[in-house]
Amino acid sequence: MNALGIIFSNIHDNNVPELTMNRTIGAIPFAGRYRLIDFTLSSMVNSGITHVGCVTKRNYRSLIDHVGSGKEWDLARKNGGFVLLPPFGEKDSDTLYSTRLEALKTVLGFINRCTETYIVMSDTNSVYNIDFNKMLKYHIDSQAAVTLLYAQKDMKDVSGTNNVILKVDANGVVKELSVDPKVSGKVNIYGNICILRKDLLVSLVSDAIAHGKRHFIKDTIAKNLNAMKVVGYKHTGYFEEISSLQRFYNVNLALLDKKTRDSLFGVAEVYTKIKDSAPTEYGVNAVVNNSLISDGCIIEGEVYNSIIFRGVKVSRGAVVKNCILMKNTSVGDYANLTSVITDKNVVIRDRKVLAGCDELPFYLKKDLTV
Amino acid sequence: MAIKKECVAMLLAGGQGSRLYALTSKVAKPAVTFGGKYKIIDFPLSNCVNSDLDTVGVLTQYQPLLLNDYIGNGQSWDLDRSFGGVHILSPYQAKKGSDWFLGTANAIYQNIAFIKQYNPDYVLILSGDHIYKMNYAAMLSAHKQNNADCTIAAIEVPTEEASRFGILNTNPDGSIYEFEEKPANPKSNLASMGIYIFTAEKLYKYLEEDALKKDTSNDFGKDILPAMLNQGERMFAYKFEGYWKDVGTIDSLFDANMDLLGDNPKFDLKSDWRIHSRNPIAPPHYVGETGVVRNSIVSLGGEIYGKVENSVLSDHVTVKKGAVVKNSVLFKGVVIGENSVIENAILDEGVVVGKNCKVGGGAQPKRKISVIGRDYVLPDKGVVEPGEIVEDKD
Numbered sequence: 001m002n003a004l005g006i007i008f009s010n011i012h013d014n015n016v017p018e019l020t021m022n023r024t025i026g027a028i029p030f031a032g033r034y035r036l037i038d039f040t041l042s043s044m045v046n047s048g049i050t051h052v053g054c055v056t057k058r059n060y061r062s063l064i065d066h067v068g069s070g071k072e073w074d075l076a077r078k079n080g081g082f083v084l085l086p087p088f089g090e091k092d093s094d095t096l097y098s099t100r101l102e103a104l105k106t107v108l109g110f111i112n113r114c115t116e117t118y119i120v121m122s123d124t125n126s127v128y129n130i131d132f133n134k135m136l137k138y139h140i141d142s143q144a145a146v147t148l149l150y151a152q153k154d155m156k157d158v159s160g161t162n163n164v165i166l167k168v169d170a171n172g173v174v175k176e177l178s179v180d181p182k183v184s185g186k187v188n189i190y191g192n193i194c195i196l197r198k199d200l201l202v203s204l205v206s207d208a209i210a211h212g213k214r215h216f217i218k219d220t221i222a223k224n225l226n227a228m229k230v231v232g233y234k235h236t237g238y239f240e241e242i243s244s245l246q247r248f249y250n251v252n253l254a255l256l257d258k259k260t261r262d263s264l265f266g267v268a269e270v271y272t273k274i275k276d277s278a279p280t281e282y283g284v285n286a287v288v289n290n291s292l293i294s295d296g297c298i299i300e301g302e303v304y305n306s307i308i309f310r311g312v313k314v315s316r317g318a319v320v321k322n323c324i325l326m327k328n329t330s331v332g333d334y335a336n337l338t339s340v341i342t343d344k345n346v347v348i349r350d351r352k353v354l355a356g357c358d359e360l361p362f363y364l365k366k367d368l369t370v
Numbered sequence: 371m372a373i374k375k376e377c378v379a380m381l382l383a384g385g386q387g388s389r390l391y392a393l394t395s396k397v398a399k400p401a402v403t404f405g406g407k408y409k410i411i412d413f414p415l416s417n418c419v420n421s422d423l424d425t426v427g428v429l430t431q432y433q434p435l436l437l438n439d440y441i442g443n444g445q446s447w448d449l450d451r452s453f454g455g456v457h458i459l460s461p462y463q464a465k466k467g468s469d470w471f472l473g474t475a476n477a478i479y480q481n482i483a484f485i486k487q488y489n490p491d492y493v494l495i496l497s498g499d500h501i502y503k504m505n506y507a508a509m510l511s512a513h514k515q516n517n518a519d520c521t522i523a524a525i526e527v528p529t530e531e532a533s534r535f536g537i538l539n540t541n542p543d544g545s546i547y548e549f550e551e552k553p554a555n556p557k558s559n560l561a562s563m564g565i566y567i568f569t570a571e572k573l574y575k576y577l578e579e580d581a582l583k584k585d586t587s588n589d590f591g592k593d594i595l596p597a598m599l600n601q602g603e604r605m606f607a608y609k610f611e612g613y614w615k616d617v618g619t620i621d622s623l624f625d626a627n628m629d630l631l632g633d634n635p636k637f638d639l640k641s642d643w644r645i646h647s648r649n650p651i652a653p654p655h656y657v658g659e660t661g662v663v664r665n666s667i668v669s670l671g672g673e674i675y676g677k678v679e680n681s682v683l684s685d686h687v688t689v690k691k692g693a694v695v696k697n698s699v700l701f702k703g704v705v706i707g708e709n710s711v712i713e714n715a716i717l718d719e720g721v722v723v724g725k726n727c728k729v730g731g732g733a734q735p736k737r738k739i740s741v742i743g744r745d746y747v748l749p750d751k752g753v754v755e756p757g758e759i760v761e762d763k764d
Contacts, residue, residue, distance in 0.1 A: 031653060031654070032653065032654035033653070033654055033670075034653075071445065256656070258656075258673075261653070261656070265653045269651045270651070270653070271651060274446075274649045276644055276645070276646045276647065276649065278405075278406075278407075278639035278640045278645070278667075279405070279406035279407050279639070279667045279668055279669040279670075279682075279683075280655075280667060280668050280669075281631075281635075281640075281666075281667050282663045282664055282665060282666045282667070282668065283633060283664075283665065284632075284633065284664055284665045285664070286663060286664055286665075287662075288657040288661065288663055289657065289658075289659055289661070290657070290658060290659050291656070291657055292653070292654040292655070292656050293654050293655055293656075293657065293668070294654035294655075294670070295407075295654070295669065295670055296640070298640075300633075307654075308654070
């Protein structure tokens with residue numbers, strides 16, 4: 001596929017402040033053993049994209065740790081491969097970019113040097129498994145200047161800010177783009193994934209910056225709907241945005257449904273960092289029901305309707321219900337957790353009882369001991 | 371000073387493993403699955419890396435395709451190095467003719483040129499059919515401290531089993547005065563583990579001498595070690611204490627898998643001495659509302675709706691509703707249909723068991739392990755008797 005991937009790892013961090021305290025949104029753990037960026041990278045790689053630039057801004061240490069050289073995605077290459085694009089602080093200036101448009105401006109040099117004709121841009125706040133070849137074909141067949149991917153969602157499932165709503169006509173041409181409009185019911189929500197030619201992106205960005213513009217969608221795409229053909233590409237497969245802690249909780253637990261799980265993982269393989277954990281050990285009295293259990297765990301207690309990440313220990317007599325336990329969480333003997341999200345390395349002491357509820361899960365931050 | 375490696379490891383992985391029957395019909399023994407997500411060869415390779423040995427020659431011969439594919443460039447064990455790393459060494463055609471590897475010593479002899487590239491002081495010889503965690507660096511220190519020409523790793527075995535092994539008879543300082551290959555009346559219970567460290571020059575000398583002999587089986591245990599002892603070389607036993615299991619038979623492979631289970635397993639895969647492997651690409655496994663998993667280990671990507679007890683499940687295993695898997699080892703991708711019962715069995719990769727089948731059974735007078743070979747499809751209501759081995763004929 002003759003396309004360069006550009007990934008934005010920080011945009012939307014503010015939507016999930018709890019989980020992005022120590023990491024970018026792209027590094028948020030998901031589904032027992034993944035990080036959000038895995039889905040973007042895997043989709044790109046499975047579509048034949050072999051050159052991916054990742055625009056970062058802050059808090060990207062855990063992202064670097066996770067992606068490394070990119071070898072798990074086959075992106076450790078002599079030509080192309082995974083390229084981390086940290087912020088480029090200009091001389092005599094203390095400020096880093098604050099919008100997508102400014103971020104793009106700082107990486108124009110990188111983009112200009114790339115030989116690919118097309119660019120696939122994606123944020124890392126969403127979970128999907130998409131064949132970008134189909135989207136590129138659609139882009140070419142419809143002779144569009146810009147193709148925006150969208151999914152149909154009910155507004156009650158949409159949270160966070162900077163949501164872009166599309167209005168498309170019968171031919172798929174985008175007629176209106178609005179950011180955070182007051183609407184309800186079913187909407188076409190922009191997936192923060194688009195395809196356009198490289199030369200067009202370069203000229204749109206240079207032009208907008210020259211005119212003192214700041215917002216990519218509002219100032220370069222929405223303003224030009226009459227001047228160039230912008231089409232919407234409707235994605236009907238799995239697509240979920242992690243736009244709040246509550247969404248994070250719901251979207252994870254929804255994977256306990258086989259159909260939902262297959263619609264995400266059954267499409268193409270999803271790659272992630274390898275930890276060489278041993279397989280999970282179940283004790284003699286283990287009870288596990290309707291749960292996803294990753295590698296390297298020790299399950300001696302009871303687990304119901306939960307997502308268990310790598311290296312978690314559930315000790316004897318402990319009961320874990322409707323929980324998401326991230327990597328290396330340790331649950332003590334006879335502890336009782338209901339609707340709890342633990343971040344990495346949380347330790348729950350013996351016989352502790354902690355409970356949130358489905359509408360408001362109880363979040364324990366990284367490295368906490370209770 | 372020329373660049374060099376202090377020690378080069380040579381891993382003998384050419385064995386057919388005929389006593390594993392159907393499990394090695396299509397793969398070499400070192401490529402047989404163990405402990406859910408591992409292959410047997412992961413253990414010596416991980417031991418090498420964990421012991422800071424980064425140059426390993428893997429000698430293959432029998433059914434090397436899957437093994438070569440599995441090892442690849444060695445990345446999974448951190449053995450993709452620009453100088454050193456893992457190298458597959460197959461029999462090759464030379465100017466003076468070509469030979470299959472005739473015996474263990476001959477296999478090394480044919481690859482002396484590979485070893486000499488690294489100009490090592492020591493050569494470690496390993497075999498690819500044992501399950502254990504061992505620090506070869508500690509063994510190498512002992513070798514150096516003893517100023518030895520050859521050090522043989524040894525483990526105490528039950529006296530009644532000693533006649534199945536090569537037995538080392540040693541002086542109090544650990545030096546070996548006698549070597550007996552499978553003796554009828556063993557004098558000691560110190561068995562050779564088939565792990566040797568040679569001082570490189572001595573190894574070259576004895577391999578070259580052995581190659582010129584007519585009446586030799588080109589074997590380390592039968593020829594090289596006795597020859598060295600006869601010539602009065604300094605040979606020492608290095609006593610290993612820990613879990614070590616030869617998994618050359620169906621029963622021993624089965625038992626070694628069972629040794630991973632329980633609250634205090636005999637062999638613990640979880641420890642700082644990490645066993646590296648080529649990891650499956652799969653989401654976490656799922657245990658459904660009707661699923662029961664007890665005293666078992668389970669790898670990624672599986673879907674469990676039936677009952678699993680005292681068993682070892684590799685990645686992508688499906689156990690459907692009403693099925694019971696007891697005391698069994700299921701390799702990658704196995705599917706167990708509704709209401710089928712599997713007991714005391716090993717099912718190789720890709721086996722599909724239909725509905726209402728019965729595979730194996732409980733302890734009759736004596737426990738017998740049933741085996742189903744790779745990709746075999748057992749139709750609904752199919753029966754595999756205890757101790758029976760079934761596989762596709764091709």
